[in-house]
Amino acid sequence: MLAKRIIPCLDIRNGQTVKGINFVNIQEVGDPVELGAKYAADGADELVFLDITATHEGRKTFVELVKRIAAHLNIPFTVGGGISELSDAEKLLSAGADKISINSSAVRNPKLIDDLALNFGSQFVVVAIDARGDEKNHWTVTVNGGRIPTEKELFSWAKEAEDRGAGEILFTSMNHDGTKNGFANEQLAQMADSLKIPIIASGGAGAKEHFTDVFTNGKADAGLAASIFHYNEIPIPELKSYLKENGIIVR
Amino acid sequence: MNIVIIKYNAGNIESVNNALNRLGVNAEITADPEKIRNADKVIFPGVGEASTTMNYLKKHGLDKVIVSLKQPVLGICLGLQLMCSHSEENDVECLGIFEEKVKRFIPNPGEEFITKVPHMGWNSISNLKSSLFTKETENQYVYFVHSYYASIGEHTAATCNYIVPFSAALQKDNFYATQFHPEKSGTVGAKILENFLNI
Numbered sequence: 001m002l003a004k005r006i007i008p009c010l011d012i013r014n015g016q017t018v019k020g021i022n023f024v025n026i027q028e029v030g031d032p033v034e035l036g037a038k039y040a041a042d043g044a045d046e047l048v049f050l051d052i053t054a055t056h057e058g059r060k061t062f063v064e065l066v067k068r069i070a071a072h073l074n075i076p077f078t079v080g081g082g083i084s085e086l087s088d089a090e091k092l093l094s095a096g097a098d099k100i101s102i103n104s105s106a107v108r109n110p111k112l113i114d115d116l117a118l119n120f121g122s123q124f125v126v127v128a129i130d131a132r133g134d135e136k137n138h139w140t141v142t143v144n145g146g147r148i149p150t151e152k153e154l155f156s157w158a159k160e161a162e163d164r165g166a167g168e169i170l171f172t173s174m175n176h177d178g179t180k181n182g183f184a185n186e187q188l189a190q191m192a193d194s195l196k197i198p199i200i201a202s203g204g205a206g207a208k209e210h211f212t213d214v215f216t217n218g219k220a221d222a223g224l225a226a227s228i229f230h231y232n233e234i235p236i237p238e239l240k241s242y243l244k245e246n247g248i249i250v251r
Numbered sequence: 252m253n254i255v256i257i258k259y260n261a262g263n264i265e266s267v268n269n270a271l272n273r274l275g276v277n278a279e280i281t282a283d284p285e286k287i288r289n290a291d292k293v294i295f296p297g298v299g300e301a302s303t304t305m306n307y308l309k310k311h312g313l314d315k316v317i318v319s320l321k322q323p324v325l326g327i328c329l330g331l332q333l334m335c336s337h338s339e340e341n342d343v344e345c346l347g348i349f350e351e352k353v354k355r356f357i358p359n360p361g362e363e364f365i366t367k368v369p370h371m372g373w374n375s376i377s378n379l380k381s382s383l384f385t386k387e388t389e390n391q392y393v394y395f396v397h398s399y400y401a402s403i404g405e406h407t408a409a410t411c412n413y414i415v416p417f418s419a420a421l422q423k424d425n426f427y428a429t430q431f432h433p434e435k436s437g438t439v440g441a442k443i444l445e446n447f448l449n450i
Contacts (some may be wrong), residue, residue: 002413003373003392040437045373071269076394076435096265098435121298123369123396167369196358198367221372251373251392 003251004215004243005045005222006236007200008229010035012081013052015061019227029230033068039229040075042236045251047073048101048170048224051081052145063095070096078126084109089116093124101126101170104143107150107157110164117165125168126200127161129154131187132174139187146174155191162197169195170224172202180206180228185218192219200224208234208242215248252448254278255290257317260299260307263434267296267327270434274445284316292448293320296434297329301353301399302341304329318346323450325383326428328397331421334428335401349421349428351404356414369398370413376431381408381422383429383446391439393419393431400430 010017010032017032029035036047049069051062059082066079079092080101089100106113106127116125130146131154133139139154158169171191173184183204192199198221201214205225214220228234243250256267258280271278271294278294279286287293295317297304308314317324317334326334333345338353345353356368373392376384400417403410409420411430421428427447433440 001374002370003375005372070266071272074270074273074435074437074441076396076432094265096269098263098266121300123298123371167371196367198371221367 001249003045003249004220005200006043006211006239006250007046007048007222007224008039008044008236009048009050009202009224009226011050011052011226012062012065014058015065017230018052019230032065033072035230036069036077037072039236040073043240043251044075044236046075046222047077049077049079050101051079053081063091066092066095066097080126080128084112086115086119089120089124093120099124099126099167101128103128103130106161107141107143107152110160113161113164113166117167122165122167122197125166126170127158127166127168128170128172129158129161130172130174133184133187142174146177154187155194158191159194162195166197168198168200170200170202173204176204177202179204182206182210183214183218183220183223185213188214188218188220198222208239211239211243212246212248215243252276253289253291254294254448255287255292256280256294256296257287257313258282259311259313260304263298263328263432264296266432267294267434270441270444274441274448276448282311282313284312287313287316288320291322292450293322293324295324295326295330295334297327297333298396299329300340301329301332301338301345302343305333305343305345308333314346318348321425323447324426325447326426327434328430328432331401331418331428331430332399334421334426338399340399348426349401349404349406349423351401351406351418351421353399353401355399359414366414369396370400371396374411374413374431376409376411376419378410379408379420381420381427382450383420383422383427383443384409385442385446388439388442388446393429393433393436393439393443395419395431397430
């Protein structure tokens with residue numbers, strides 16, 4: 001049986017791992033290569049490295065970092081942040097990334113998904129969606145780290161991304177992110193019922209049972225989290241044993 | 252030991268090289284038939300589409316080089332599929348080292364969870380029958396990313412189950428192949444690569 005995946009996410013700024021809550025109050029938490037290797041040794045199934053650097057110099061540093069990550073890491077990893085054209089993706093592929101994740105740039109230019117899938121294969125293309133729901137359960141896709149609402153609606157955008165060739169959807173609920181109250185299981189399950197590609201759930205992980213919930217009620221294929229791993233609140237080996245005891249298939 | 256990784260239009264060649272480096276081994280990445288023939292071990296990695304890749308190999312004469320090799324050869328992912336007789340991916344005749352055929356996964360309808368294609372992620376391997384494997388690799392999880400699979404046949408050296416049981420590995424004489432990516436399969440994958448280097 002295919003195992004459910006646990007994916008620590010590392011936000012990278014100027015070559016360092018950082019963590020903020022609701023995309024603000026950012027603080028440094030360590031060297032990405034060391035931290036990545038530690039997570040791999042602990043049993044992480046995959047890693048995501050998101051470049052949140054704004055400067056051109058920082059971007060070059062990130063490509064160099066991806067090369068170091070690829071040399072040291074023995075599990076697959078996705079990189080994202082600032083990818084707006086094919087050449088950006090190509091640089092990261094040759095640096096050793098297994099997948100790339102695109103977010104705002106796909107919203108602004110949906111054809112980028114088609115182009116990336118055509119050139120590098122769907123397995124290489126993760127479309128990340130940050131969305132915020134209102135009291136009427138309407139979910140608006142946001143860009144720029146959740147700061148700017150767009151015209152797009154979550155479920156139709158996810159479907160469009162799949163149709164254009166995305167290999168996976170990484171859905172972050174801005175309502176849940178940073179709360180540690182659990183994932184957006186209702187929306188995740190609704191998405192799972194309408195898509196044929198795997199869904200990575202993000203935003204809201206704060207306890208081990210949130211992962212059992214997201215894999216059963218949320219029908220997610222993978223659960224992503226950052227701070228609970230960075231601050232060792234839930235060590236990965238402990239989380240994996242807990243999931244096994246609760247009947248979830250994990251590696 | 253002289254190890255060669257066959258260079259062609261595939262995506263993940265550096266990943267395989269990185270994994271060998273982590274085992275303390277240096278490989279040469281080359282498309283030179285002389286260097287490939289003279290290597291102690293040959294690795295044939297692959298990510299991509301079957302028919303365009305077969306055309307590429309033929310155009311560069313690499314198809315004939317690969318089938319004539321006498322030293323241990325390890326095909327990975329698309330490498331395994333191209334070593335089979337035929338692939339449904341754009342209906343292409345492949346190298347024919349293994350008689351097994353490559354088919355596309357067809358999702359099972361009517362299940363509670365939609366079975367997704369590609370088969371992507373960690374799955375376990377069993378019924379291991381090859382010197383690629385040792386006791387510590389039985390029933391362990393390895394990393395797969397693929398939409399096509401080699402059927403179970405005489406040369407199946409490891410079985411995985413996704414929608415249907417399929418060949419996670421094949422072996423015939425000096426030819427070894429894995430559908431999964433040992434270079435991305437953590438310590439289990441590293442062990443499998445090490446076993447190949449020790450053949």
